[in-house]
Amino acid sequence: MKEKITIGPFHPELEESVYFKLVADENRTVTHVEIINGFIHRGMESLVTQKNFMQNLILTERVCSLCSNNHPFAYALAVEKISGVKVPPRAEALRVIADEVKRVASDLFNLAMLTHLAHHHELMKDTMDAREHMQDLKEIIWGNRMDMSANQLTGVKYDLNEEKIKLILETIALVEPKVNALQDRYENDESIRAKTIGVGVLPYEDALELGVTGPVARGSGINNDVRVVAPYSLYGELKPKVTLRDGCDVHSRAMARFGDIVEAIRMIKEVVANLPEGDTYVEKRPHIPAGEAVVRVEAPRGELIYYLKTDGSQKPVRMKWKVPTFTNWEALKVMILGDKVDNVTMILNSIDPCISCTER
Amino acid sequence: MSEVIPKLFRINTGSCNGCDVEFVATAFVDKFQLETLGVELVNDVKDANLLVITGPLTARSESFLKNTLTKLKKPFVVVGIGTCSVSCGIFRDSYAINGPIDKFVEVDVNVAGCPPRPQSIAEGIAKGIKVLEQKMNGEATPKAIDTIFKDFSAPDSFRGRMSLNEENCTACRTCEIVCPSNAIEISSTGDGWFVHKIWHNSCCFCGNCAYFCPTGAIFSTNSFDTAKLQSEKFSDVNVGYIDYKKCSSCGDRYMPPSKGLLSKAYTHDDVTKLNEKICPKCRKEANFKRMYA
Ligand code: SF4
Ligand code: SF4
Ligand code: SF4
Secondary structure (H helix, E strand, O other): OEEEEEEEEEEEOOOOOEEEEEEEEEOOOEEEEEEEEEOOOHHHHHHHHHOHHHHHOOOOOHHHHOOOOHHHHHHHHHHHHHHHHOOOOOHHHHHHHHHHHHHHHHHOOOOOOOOHHHOOOHHHHHHHHHHHHHHHHHHHHHHOOOOOOEEEOOOEOOOOOOOHHHHHHHHHHHHHHHHHHHHHHHHHHHHHHHHHHOOOOOOOHHHHOOOOOOOHOOOOOOOOHHHOOOOOOOOHHOOOOOOOOOOHHHHHHHHHHHHHHHHHHHHHHHHHHHHOOOEEEOOOOOOEEEEEEEEEEOOOOEEEEEEEEOOOOOOOOEEEOOOOHHHHHHHHHHHHOOOOOHHHHHHHHHHHOOOOHHOO | OOOOEEEEEEEOOOOHHHHHHHHHHHHHOHHHOOOHHHOEEOHHHHHHOOEEEEEEOEEEHHHHHHHHHOOOOOOEEEEEEEEEHOOOOOOOOOOOOOOOHHHHOOOEEOOOOOOOOHHHHHHHHHHHHHHHHHHHHHOOOOOOOOOEEEEEEEEOOOOOOEEEEHHHOOOHHHHHHHHHOOOOOEEEEEEEEEEEEEEEEOOOOOOOHHHHOOOOOOOOOOEEEEEHHHHOOOOOEEEEEEEEEEEEOOOOOOOOOHHHHHHHOOOOOOHHHHOOOHHHHHHHHEEEHHHHH
């Protein structure tokens, strides 16, 4: 007996709107999957060409608020490539701090959603509480819990003084033991293991073939972290240590994210301790000539590519993104087919989908 | 009087996910007190009487939103969360946007913010519950809406509602140009005044205006008091007046340099004394006469 099941587009377990049409057999195993998209399409590639370079600093941030620092970061890198600006060392350091703080908060949110969908209420609350420290930090230093508005076209908009550095270190000192304890619980908790191990499997070969990226790749044993394979900003010196897991399932992807968090914390501490003196931006804003640039950075969900084309005017002629979820999305079909209907939203969450990035 | 149990269902009509993520924080982190409001999160929209809507309503979502709305039983209230839901915010000019949502559903409470603080979200839901109580118990005169927060100030550096110091503004329009949401509108009255408006319900609280303003006239306050009734939607505006001064010598109108700029240029002087009330043309003439006449 076949059963047709639809999920979405508006559903409490879906953070963002998406529409699943599934067919399941009598054991509630998915035999057919169709995913209908487009609900978050806001026409952003057109919008960015209507706005000037200053406005786009903010518009790119609103592509997605979970990786809302990566977008303006990559955008600024692209503009700087075209206009030949070299940002001061202190600005590079501040960019990395902002980015890694975002990474910790973003990954913790995804993990909290995992436990929410696995109905482990206590673990979810504890994960959200750990994330709250990062949210408070962002609000105090950057002024908003999600959108930091940290970057500008020749550096950064913010600076750190003694007091703020102390606050970062104190927050990290609070978060670090909590993250370590959480990591231990996610690794060993019986009910989490039962619900996530062997679920949503993406074998190594499929992962390679589909070109997945970020923690989805790392959970299937592939390291293509942009910070390692094509270092930018300070990452060449920081040498992030990448956690690889080979379970290829929901659990492995979650644990790969924990690896990212731990490493982000290490890097924040290191950069803050060695913050170079000097300017936070180049005072003279250069003319942005006609040109083209491609840059790529590692967002919390994986590789983010920015293409920018300018013609010497105040607005971009073309701007295009390749976002991590775009490649990871295809892997969903491999993960969901043959798995249980009840696991679908959890599998979706395991790629940490950013539909707003993908459909923009 | 029947007891009112608020049953909440969230609809994302195309948000950048910031508002939805912060809604989750509001719902599941104890300090934001959503539980104290007695809110129940329901799995089916049929059971809901409190709709929380985020996003600017993409073209793709429109028919699905309309369809979902038909499933609701009256009375219900709608709380729009985030600047997008109120005015389409930063996405307003796009071909793919059909919002704001109040074109298709009667909205009761708007919470501006990008994303709003969880405290503002909780505040908006609290106000929504009050409206729901009025609707369900049919009171003729709506009573004052209670608030759950007495103090609306966040950390000093929080980017809250924007404000303008008219004294320092020269109507140079930099803020208008860098504002990504077209939330700032500067117009001339034609008789010597400029009007500087900040539309709080369009603002995405990004701080670009304050960052690029050359005189420091526009600035963000730390107020997160943005949960407002629908009736206040179009009046939540900061209005500033910047006037041309009358030259005390020739009588022409002119824009004096702002105190903010002068104090940057003359760091050691008392700028209030520098600002003589004559226009640049007369000042040049006076200087010329002083030196050569
Ligand atoms: S109001 Fe801001 S945070 Fe909320 S959905 Fe819109 S752009 Fe995102
Ligand atoms: S607020 Fe600042 S940027 Fe805007 S018009 Fe006034 S002086 Fe210019
Ligand atoms: S903070 Fe300023 S620049 Fe940003 S949207 Fe609001 S008014 Fe515009």
